[in-house]
Amino acid sequence: MISFALIFIASLFFSGIIVRVKSIAQGRRGPVILQPIYDILKLLRKGTVYSTTSGIIFKIAPTIYFSSIVMAMAVVPWGGEQGLLSFRGDFVFFAYTLALGKFFSIIGAMDTGSSFEGMGASREALFSMFAEPAFFLLLGSLGLISGSLSFVDIFSNIDMSTASSVAFAILSALVLLMICIVENSRMPVDDPKTHLELTMIHEVMILDNSGYDLGLIMMGTHLKFALYSALIGNLFVAGLPLSISIPVFFGIQIACAVSVGLIESFMARNRMGLNSQFILALTSLSLLVFFGIKFG
DSSP states (O other), X not given: OHHHHHHHHHHHHXXXXXXXXXXXXXXXXXXXXXXXXXXXXXHHTSOOOOOTTOOHHHHHHHHHHHHHHHHHHTTOOBTTBOOSSOOTXXXXXXXXXXXXXXXXXXXXXXXXXXXXXXXXXXXXXXXXXXXXXXXXXXXXXXXXXXXXXXXXXXXXTOOOSSHHHHHHXXXXXXXXXXXXXXXXXXXXXXOXXXXXXXXXXXXXXXXXXXXHHHHXXXXXXXXXXXXXXXXXHHTTOTTOOHXXXXXXXXXXXXXXXXXXXXXXXXXXXXXXXXXXXXXXXXXHHHHHHHXXXXXX
8 A cells, every 4th residue: 555655646746857857958947847747637627539430449448548557556565565466476467457558558549540540559569569578587587586476575585785686676777767668658769749640659649539538648657657666666675664765765766757857858769670679678688687696
């Protein structure tokens, strides 16, 4: 329950920090940190417009996408405290619950009958498929330490008393941050501010969404950012009391948001053909963690 509440609170300011960091890097004042949440609340009060070519899949896809992220939040622990749900193999449940929401967002985009949205859906499906091995290799490697397939046991048995353990935790955090960027279609994989349909990925998928549905999709993106940052935080708080780990949680959330903002400010978007190589490189980093844990 603690992790669920913390992730929800962090999601309220995560995207706002990204926008503020980008504004400062560009020499602008920028909006207030809670402006993205104000925009979502405005959308949730509006009605939804549906195309005559779209069907029931397009109408239910945003709700399933948002619900899948909320369900994934339920299995994330914090500081040795279990999530709302905890069982053997819950990290597999986590990955494929998010995959279910991604699947419905993809077929919802294709249900509009737009060739542009189908193109974006194809690209997002490809990039998610390439990121999946890196996630399972990483969590499986960490599971070797505890001999368990449960999130809470995996993170509780991480020992930060040696330099090699700290190095592997930092490398694992880097992999999770890059997976977070891929899953949220951010720079350098995708540019959320582009307006050219031929180069858009996630944004072109939601061109037909409006009002309440669009608000759910945007809120789901904020939650997913905080969700992956919570996994990163779990790498460093094993054995810490809640009085210390909770401030650490928010510190790591801010650090992740600032990192994403700086990446989007100072890195150019990859050419489409290079994205696959970039994402597959994450699997190589996960393999490095695996061999380091296995033989170190």
